[in-house]
Amino acid sequence: MRFNKVIKIANYTVSEKSKVFIIAEAGVNHNGDINVARRLIDIAVGAGADAVKFQAFKTEHLILKNIKKAPYQLRTTNSKESQFDMLKKLELTKEENVELKNYCKRKGIIFLTTAFDKYSLEEIGCLGLSAYKVSSTDITNLSFLKRVARKRKPVILSTGMGYFSDVKKALEEIYPFNKKVILLQCVSDYPVKDEEANLKVLNTYKREFDVLVGYSDHSSGIGAAPYAVAMG
DSSP states (O other), X not given: OOOOSEEEETTEEEESSSOOOOXXXXXXXXXXXXXXXXXXXXXXXXHTOSEEEEEEOOGGGTSOTTOOOOHHHHHHSOTXXXXXXXXXXXXXXXXXXXXXXXXXXXXXXXXXXXXXXXXXXXXXXXXXXXXXXXXXXXTTOHHHHHHHHTTOSOEEEEOTTOOHHHHHHHHHHHTTTOOOEEEEEEOOOSSOOGGGOOTTHHHHHHHHHOOEEEEEOOOSTTTTHHHHHHTO
């Protein structure tokens, strides 16, 4: 496999020689409030980020109703509330995503969102996204990866909790349809400890897959990201 080493995302060119492409993770931190979502965009712009990323999902297509919250969710949200009910309040409608994308355009920052199910993937298809971000949770969801690859837009793929064989299989599934892939080293812990960042995986990905790489950081504070930059 040989992937593109120069990838265009909106008006930004990502390559091994370009300056760092920084995505601010807004995620679901808007708490279901469109005004908070706009404020997160403003903060990302003020911080100098190149893009800001939200999340798109339909809760009923994502998890069962009896799923318990993760420990970090229990520490920061209502412990009596199910994960299903919590996530349901955090969904953004199609119209809200359009509004946020337009707001990003006015503010001069790239709008991105991670789709977590095929229904949301098709819904955000109308947004004219410049790239598609895929969560670590879908590293083994090969049918979903193929759907994303067929969009023919750059794919930014996180690899948290994936074995090397999972990453290899995911890339093999994408490759026939799309050569524009950026592979992100990611540790799925919240927050990740410094000693668990495992940045040397970046070198492994570059060597084994000949692909552009990045780092998806779950550290507190400045964290491991500056060291990932030094590693290319």
